[in-house]
Amino acid sequence: MIAIPPGGIDCDIHPAVPGLGALLPYLADHWRESVVQRGMHELESIAYPKNAPLTSRPDWRGAGGLPGGDLDQLRAQALGPFGTSLAICNCLYGVQLLFSEDLAAGFASAINDWVRREWLDPEPRLRASIVVPVQNPEMAVNEIERLAADKRFVQILMLVMGEMPLGRRHYWPIYAAAERHGLPIGIHAGSGYRHPVTGVGWPSYYSEDYANQAVAFQSALTSLVCEGVFAKFPGLKVVLIESGFTWLPAHLWRLNKFWRGLRMEVPWVDRPPAEIVRDHVRLTLQPVDSPPQHEQLERLMEHMGSDAMLLFSTDYPHWHFEGTQALPEGLPGALIHKIMVDNPRATYARLTEALA
């Protein structure tokens, strides 16, 4: 077992919205009344069924079964045991699934204000991603502009599957705002469920939904590269969160190969996609879809072709490992400090900037 060195930066933890009621104080009047009058249901997504084993490690479930639902619990489970110096909160409440752009924008603001007040204010080790209404890029930009001055917001959060592939020009105002404010785009597993989670239709099982998240990340990466997002926004960084990473080398080999013969279709992609990805894209560590043998993971790390791409994460409270074994066997020793500290700092400039 590899011991976790103290002082690491955890780039993916999930505080949970305990319920719609918790957001009411942060909603605008009209939305607050709507929630009550219309009898709105909780916005939890089917991407993480509340009681599914993956959604929370058994020893991390609180009294009400809600993992990550209060700050003390999160301090005791997610921060303390790992010696974490800073952790980035990615709130997965299902704002991105709503069909009304206005409602989505209202809830995104409420969640961000709730995160700020209930998590960031009382706990100096916490940072957060800005939840945005991806349904409407203009409204998403407004939300970014509203919060960008607060340096505790270190990233913009999107889901890997939405209405259209993430490279499409439709989303570019969000990327422009991200680049302007030095905020990476964090793309988290999950879907707005506008389409089946696979290219071949709706699967039967949650197991398939979760397994296919890694497949969706491959498609999203293809889109970001081929649409020229990194040519248009050379300062932009993208972090794939809870994506897994063992699929990455094979995917880049394929993308590179097709680009060589088809590059005139996307002439703004003027160097091999794998190079672009290594310069602009980072991935969080957990879940590690690890090969059965440690030697295989070592080889795979060589296939990755970069030691700057992985960012430490526990993905708390999702259940990927036991105890504090967040670093998989076979991870080269020289990589550990980079993954735990150097790479997160290099990715999130705001982590090392003085707080305003």
Added chain:
Amino acid sequence: MSRHVIAATRDLPPGGRRVVTIKGRAIAIFNIAGEYFGLLNRCPHQGGNLGEGRLIGLVESGEPGDYRYSRPGEILRCPWHGWEFDLRSGRSRCDPARIQAKCFAVRVAPGEALGEGDYVLETFPVTVEENYVVVEV
């Protein structure tokens, strides 16, 4: 290095191409608007016959959505996987520094000059009135 006469210029007019074998090597010769180019007839990738590729223009881009088209007919696209090669340099578009198709110098010589020097004529009929395409191999 030797100079090989491969055709009379009237037999390889603008837009024409021909694959010849010289010293055991297949070489694709192209006439682009009166200029001649020669490439080894073998793509450095998987060996596709470059002599059967299409000639296209160069597409470059300043940013997404911008297509700058130039040099029509000067880029050879491998008939198999579509890799592009610059006829003037042999350099590939995808990795110009490392992946190149071998180039051969091609020029035109008058028939009267062919009697002199070290031209390899094989069994080729030459008249002084005509011009000839010559490849250096």
Added chain:
Amino acid sequence: MTVQLLERRATQPAAAVKMAIADCDIHPSPKSMEKEVYPYLEKRWQRHLETYGVRPRQGFANGPAFPKGQPDASRRDAYPPNGGRPGSDLDFMRQQHLDPYNVQLGILNPLRGGQGVQNGDFSAALCRAINDWQIAEWTSKEPRLKGSVVVPYEDAAASAAEIDARAGDTNFAQVLVLSRTAEPLGQRRYWPIYEAAARAKLPVAVHAFGYGGFPVTGGGWPSYYIEEMVGHAQCNQSVLTSMVMEGIFERLPTLKVILVEGGFAWLPALAWRLDKVWTRLRDETPHVKRPPSSYIRQQVWVTSQPTEEPEPRRHLLDTIEWMGWDRLLFATDYPHWDFDDPTQVLPPRVGEQQRRQFFMENARAVYGITG
């Protein structure tokens, strides 16, 4: 003076192949529907084709959803000198492909055989005709070639009937379906196809492509052909996930599945992920009794093309090692543009035994063809 122009017909491959090889993905096309396929298609459906067209689950009447990188998605040098589409002339295929590469076993995968068209009856009639056509124009004339039973896969009962009708016919080596279907291929509505294939002792090949009516990604329609092409590997991963998690391999332990033309380097990482997800969530799929990777290791094969090209290329050998040299079947995809040349396809320094497995023995084992 005599004239001797220094020319050669520039179609022979770079290096002759001495080892006999199996090519598990060759695409034949009819020279003409009227001359070659109509004899096997009822008059009613001939009229239907002419009046309404094939109507796949995408919008263009005369071409694919995304314009291809080259005409007919084909090698530019694969057009037969006597005319017709690439892959439509047996003599030229022999001369350009089978003979110089020493292809001793070639599996035909007709891609425009009526699979996946919206009208189910028409789909069944076209598939039947294409199967007859494969025998008449290809396998009866060239013993090195074996056909695929193409089936109207959205109608599993009709597909099973077609498979039953062809069972025992040595003109066919496998059943062919496409990867992008109305629902993921592991789902119950398709099971009669697998049951019939297992009865007929034919592997089921899932060839990338087709139109199921959904975007090629879980996040919507991409803009470019390159994205669709790259996306076929993602679709194949989703198909395999579906087949494993629905329990097809547990249910039909003799079923063999071959994933065609989606590359293969993604397979080890997918198997690792499926094992991990299954370990955590196995109470959801009690019909999956063993780790997903163990089914894949025994009942699933992948064709090599388009072979991934890492730098350095030796990284690919790690990947093949992880999936097993016995899982991989060589395929060229002739006459299509992303063709793999057998003399170039493997990284250097692959042992003789592994080359034999890759180029021939695995194919013989999976198709049950002795040689």
